[in-house]
Amino acid sequence: MKKITVLLTVLAFTLSFANASFAQDKQPASDTAVTAKKRPAPIERAHIVEDYLPILGKQARANGIRTPKPFFVSAIYYHMEIPQNITNAKGWGFHPAFATESNAMSVRMENAKVETNSYGVRAGINLLPFMSIFGVYIHTDVTSKFTAVADGNAAMPNGYMLEQQLKVKADTGAIGAALSYGFRIGRVVPFAVINGNYAWSFTDKTDKPIETLIVGARVGLNVPLPKDMVIAAMFGGQYTYMPMGNEVSGSYTVNLPAGTIIGQTEPLSVTSKYRANAEYASPWTLNAGIMFQPIRYFNIMAEVGFMQRLTAMVTMQVNF
Helix, strand or coil, X not given: CCHHHHHHHHHHHHCCCCCCCCCCEECCCCCCHHHHCCCCCCCXXXXXXXXXXXXXXXXXXXCCEECCCCEEEEEEEEEEEEEEEEEEEEEECCCHHHCCHHHCEECEEEEXXXXXXXXXXXXXXXXXXXXXXXXXXXEEEEEEEEEEEECCCCCCCCCEEEEEEEEEEEEEEEEEEEEEEECCECCEEEEEEEEEEEEEEEECCECCCEEEEEEEEEEEEXXXXXXXXEEEEXXXXXXXXXXXXXXXXXXXXXEECCCCCCCCCCCEEEXXXXXXXXXXXXXXXXXXEEEEEEECCEEEEEEEEECCCEEEEEEEEEEC
């Protein structure tokens, strides 16, 4: 139930990995001492859009810097497992004795954990040679696992302890930007990327969108291979913040064994309104990943996140 919310927050994320242009290469200098002192040869643009995007790209190419293509599209798969702390949970509307929030029943949510599988697309523009802006759409299938514990009262003399598994579907949109910088040392290119995005998620079990702000940074190394192939490794961290707070509300269905409610002689499925506070295990994640570029304007990236929250992400990106 409520834990569903948090997972979405992180998810949005998931979507804000590295800039489309990992780091810009300078045109290799000649091996001779004479030509090495000369200004690098200008790099020609491939099509007319590159006269305007990225902005300042013409000047960069004149200085022998290979600028990124103007546009990019990525396909994304993202998996996450995260424990949650659910507090102040209460439910109502499933029984005449608990018809309104004012006489809701308190419920403890123990051993709460969320697992998600997300699929989506990211598209954007390289606005500057070192800056991209992008938008993301992701669909997520969520499994929320928890133990619901309710103490006994007049209507439920024995209370209950139920192992629950809730399936939720969510849709997330995000907008963001990334800044990147790289420089050549011999043949390799160390680089750094800073990114941020603002995301909002809608689920079929919550009443309002879940808003999330995500900021991350990576450092890494590009290693050129023959024929425009490149392999890169990166390491960094990510911070997730929910500016809307951590209160969630909505409705969910629970299956009560026979005898849970007075006069109930058979198992019963009831739908309850709920309100609770949901906090994820930690706002921080450490990330490590690799990128392989088989041809100049296509790459595949894989990244894992660890600490209390475990994540795995795979993306395929085309620049054009």
